[in-house]
C-alpha cells in the first residue's frame with residue numbers, strides 16, 4: 001500500500017530523511033514545507049517533490065498526505081506534532097521528543113485523544129550494528145549484562161537554533177546523549193535513578209562559550225536489578241561524529257562503533273567532498289562513511305514507520321509517544337541532578 005509523505009523542515013535532517021525515504025518501497029515523497037523559500041525550492045528540486053508549502057499548516061490541510069515527517073528545530077516538535085495529529089495525520093518526529101516535559105505531556109495526551117500514530121524517531125534502535133547487539137544480548141552471548149556505556153560526540157551543531165536553550169531545550173545532552181539514552185531505554189526500559197554532570201553553559205562551557213546549553217554532559221542511569229548505564233553527549237570532540245556503545249557482561253563484552261567501524265580508509269593529498277558527519281576536513285588519512293544513512297538506522301527506521309502505517313508491522317518498543325516522554329524524563333533528571341548536585345529518583 002502506498003503512503004504519501006509530507007516532510008516539514010528542508011535542511012539537514014529533512015535532507016537525510018528524504019534520501020532515506022527513497023529506498024523505502026511504496027513511500028511517496030509528496031510534499032515539503034519550510035518557511036525558508038530558498039531551502040524549500042532547493043529541496044524540492046533535488047528530491048523531485050511535487051508540492052511545496054511555505055506554511056506547515058497548509059501542508060497539514062493537504063488531504064493527500066498520510067504521514068507527516070517533522071524535521072524542524074526542537075522547539076517546534078510539540079507544536080507541529082500536536083497540530084498534525086489534530087489534523088488527522090500520522091506523525092514521525094525527530095529527536096528530542098520536545099523541549100519541556102509539559103510539551104511532552106501534551107503530545108502524549110493529544111496522541112491518546114486523536115488515536116493517530118506517533119513515531120518517535122530514534123534511529124539508533126534501527127542501526128544494523130545495534131540491532132545485532134540486541135540479538136547477541138538476547139542470545140546470552142556475553143552472559144548477564146552488568147554495565148552499558150554509550151556516547152554520541154562531535155564538535156558542535158551546525159544549526160543556529162542549537163545555541164539557545166529556548167529553541168533546543170538544553171545542550172549536548174538533549175541533542176546527542178538523547179541517542180544512547182533512547183537506545184538503552186529501548187533495551188532496558190526506565191531506570192530507577194539518574195545522576196548527571198554537565199558543563200555550565202556559556203562562559204562555563206569547555207569550548208562553546210556562546211552556546212547557552214552545556215557542551216559536555218554525562219549521565220549515570222541506575223536500574224532496579226543493579227545494571228548501571230553511562231551516557232555521554234559532548235561538543236568538544238574533533239575529527240568527526242563518534243557514536244559508540246560498549247556493553248560488559250558476566251561472560252563477555254562487546255563494542256559497536258557506528259561511525260568509524262567501517263572497512264574503508266582513504267589517504268588523499270587534495271581531499272574530497274564528504275567523509276562523515278562533522279568531519280572538519282578530508283585530507284590525509286580519513287575514514288569515510290560507506291552508507292551513513294543505513295549505518296545510523298534511518299533507512300530501516302523510516303521503512304518500519306511506513307510499515308506500521310500500512311499495518312504491515314507492529315510499532316517497535318522505544319518509538320511511541322510515551323517512550324519519547326520517558327526519554328525526556330531521563331534527560332530532565334540529568335539536568336536536575338546537575339543543578340542540584342543530587343541523585344534523582346524516578
Ligand SMILES: NC(=O)c1ccc[n+]([C@@H]2O[C@H](COP(=O)([O-])OP(=O)(O)OC[C@H]3O[C@@H](n4cnc5c(N)ncnc54)[C@H](O)[C@@H]3O)[C@@H](O)[C@H]2O)c1
Nearest residue numbers: 009010011012013014034035036071072073074094095159
Ligand atoms: N537523528 C539525528 O541524528 C539527527 C541529526 C540531525 C538533526 N536531527 C534533528 O532534526 C531536527 C532538525 O535539525 P536540522 O539540523 O535539520 O535543523 P536546521 O536548523 O538545519 O533546519 C531546520 C529547518 O526548519 C525550518 N523551519 C524553521 N521554522 C519553521 C517553521 N515554523 N515552519 C517550517 N519550517 C521551519 C528552517 O527554515 C530550516 O530549513 C532537530 O530537531 C534535530 O535535533 C536529528
